[in-house]
Amino acid sequence: MLCELSIKNFAIIDDLKIRFSEGLTILSGETGAGKSIIINAINLLLGSRASSRLIRKGAEFAELEALFDITAESQAFRLMKETGYDPKDGLLIKRIIASNDRHRIYINGSIATIQILTSITENLVSISGQHAHQGLLREDNHLLILDQYGKLMSLREHVKTCFQDIQPLIRKLKVLEDSQKHQTEQTDLIEFQKQEILSAAIKDGEDDALENEKSRLKHSEFLYQTVNTSIETLYRGDGSVIEKISEIKKMIDRAGEIDATLALHAASLDDVVYRIEDISDALRHYIEDIQMDTGRLDDVESRLDMLNKLKRKYGGKQGTLQDVINQYNDICIRLEEFENISESIEETKQDLMTCHKRLSELAGALSEKRKQAALGLSKKIEKELSALEMKDTLFQVDFDSIQVEKHVSPFLQTNNQLLTDTGLDVARFMIAPNVGEEIKHLAAIASGGELSRVVLALKSILAENDDVGTVIFDEVDAGIGGGVAEVLGQKMSRLARFHQIICITHLPQIAKFGHNHYKISKQVKNGRTIALIHPLDKKERVEEIARMLGGVEITNTTLAHAREILRTAD
Structure with a gap:
């Protein structure tokens, strides 16, 4: 329910506040007083497109604000x-x-986008105007209206x-069949x-070992000469290191007979001799393993x-x-999966047939019930x-169905009719207001x-099932x-039992039923026209x-007539 509306610097409105109540609220006033401007402001608060041309002359920005009371069961509550x-x-x-077109939207004090605003307010207010009756006239809403009624x-x-549920199965089948x-x-x-990989008999790290071997083979002669x-x-040679150290050792041993402290150094020289012998032995083994076989080098390079x-x-x-x-x-x-692909296709088809049967049955039942509801x-x-x-309307x-195109999966059609998330049907409301007219x-x-x-007839019938909290009639009395x-x-008045109704009207026959009545007028103040x-x-x-x-x-006569009109509404 719309509780409060505040409008500042908008068209001819300077600063206007309205507190709304439940029931039927009447807005009346002379033509051009600003009644429709109020509806335009509400439309903007519901998410319609804004324009800086709507700002009151001389102001930098217009400010619109609305407070709605929403129930915990409402769509708006959930979306918020x-x-x-x-x-x-x-x-x-x-x-x-704003005059610079940098408009802003706030929801409960926090910045919001137009997309969030329109989604939250989608079922808050229904505005029926003289020239546009919004959702009730849109054919894509007729099926929903029928389902709500039925x-x-x-x-x-x-x-x-x-x-x-059937969508991922269809996608899975396509992937499998492709x-x-x-x-x-x-x-x-x-x-x-x-x-190709299997025949190569690969061992992890083999390439590193082969690279090392390749390097040794390519430089085998140099390695042999160096090590030898x-x-x-x-x-081995005359005057070798080990021979000289051995001679030094003998000299230190003789000197150690004179100074015992040199014996420790003699023992260290023994260690050096043993170490050189070990190194020489290791180098002899290395030189024995060195290959200078060009055939082996070719094999290693080929393998690499x-x-x-x-x-x-x-x-x-x-x-x-x-x-x-x-x-x-x-x-x-992957080869194992290929071996099982036929089995997977059959399993997926079975799942699809089960789901398709269920969808077809549900859609068929819904279609039959819709036709029954349509008669009522x-x-x-x-x-x-x-x-x-x-009287003669x-x-x-x-009812119609959507044409099935060639690329559509057979699991999304039944009896040459397309299956959609709303079933099989497209519904259109048709009317012939006068006898002899074409429907x-x-x-x-x-x-x-x-x-x-x-x-109004549609809204009256759908009132008990309609989730919209506020219904606004903007001069729907035109022509009657x-x-x-x-x-x-x-x-x-009866519709106001189920919804908050706000009605802009010029007719006293309608205005008399209002539970609340506001008069909108305009006056000139400081050379400027303002709406009140x-x-x-x-x-x-x-x-x-x-x-x-x-x-x-x-006159007294019109006042008496007015009192009588109001009395008949009680």
Whole structure:
């Protein structure tokens, strides 16, 4: 429910505040006083497009604010929680329209986007105007309206859930069938890759060992000469290191007979001799292992070339032998999957057939119930319109299905009809307001008065099931009067049992049913025109009804007539 509305620097409104209540609220006033400006402000607070041209002349920005009371069961409450806004104290929307077009939106004091605003306010307010009746005239809403009327929303939700369940299965089947389609070609290629890696008999780290061996083989002569010279110098040759150290050792031993402290150094020289002998022995073993076989070098280089080729082909970015081994393991897994692909396709098809059968049955049942509900809705609307002086009106719901295109999965169609998340049907409200007229789409009604009555009839019937908290009628009385206006007012009054109703009207026959009545007027102040709003007390309301009755001036007769009109509404 809309509780409060504040408008500043907007069109001819300087600073205006309105506190709304439950029931039927009437807004009346002379033409051009600013009634429709209030509706424009509400539309902006619901998310319509803003323009700096709406700012009052001389101001830098316009400021609009609305406070809504929302229930914990409402869609707005749920969406506020989901988007991070605390809904426990209601919904406060603020919109700043700036002259530099840097407009801002706030929800409960926090900045928000237009997308979040429109999603939260989607079912808060329904505005029916003289020239546009919003959702009720949009054909894509007719099916939803019919389902709400027929209490079919639960079945509709089951259809949607089943439709969502079938989607991943369809995608899975396509992937499997595409894989199977190219399976022979892929299998031959992958099997070749497997054998190529397998026949190489790779060992992790083998390439590093071969690189070391290659280096030794390429420099074998140099290594042999170097090591052999080292052995000669250390151990074998005349005047070798070990020979000289041995001589030094003998000299120290003789000196040690004179000075015992030198014995320790003699022992250290023994250690040096032993160490040189060990090194020389190790070098002799090394030189025995040195190969100068050019055939072996060719074998090593050939093996390395093959390993490097495999690393480039299968090793990825790092290009290691371990990556090649990992790729081999992946190839084996893929080949195993290929072997099981036919079985996977059959299993997926079975799951799809089960889900498709369920979806088809639910959609078929929903379609039948819709047709039954359509008959009841048509009769009720014709009855409502008859009371609104549209006695010969013919109303019906036309059904159609969506054409199935070639690329659509067979699991998303049944009996050449497309299955969607709302079932099988497309529904259109059709009407022939007068005898002999061709029945046509609801939105094609030329008469504003007829259109207003159809909208009101629909809203009256759907009132108990409609989630919208506030319904605004913006001069829907255009083109009607007299007894029809009286009935229209009665229906608005009854509709106010289920919704907060705000009605802008010029007709006293409608205004008399208001539980609250505001008069909107304009005056010139300091050379500027401003709009004012004033809640009417009992006496003022009589005067406003008298003004609405017409005449150049209000007389005792028109006042008496106004009192009588108000009395008949009680």
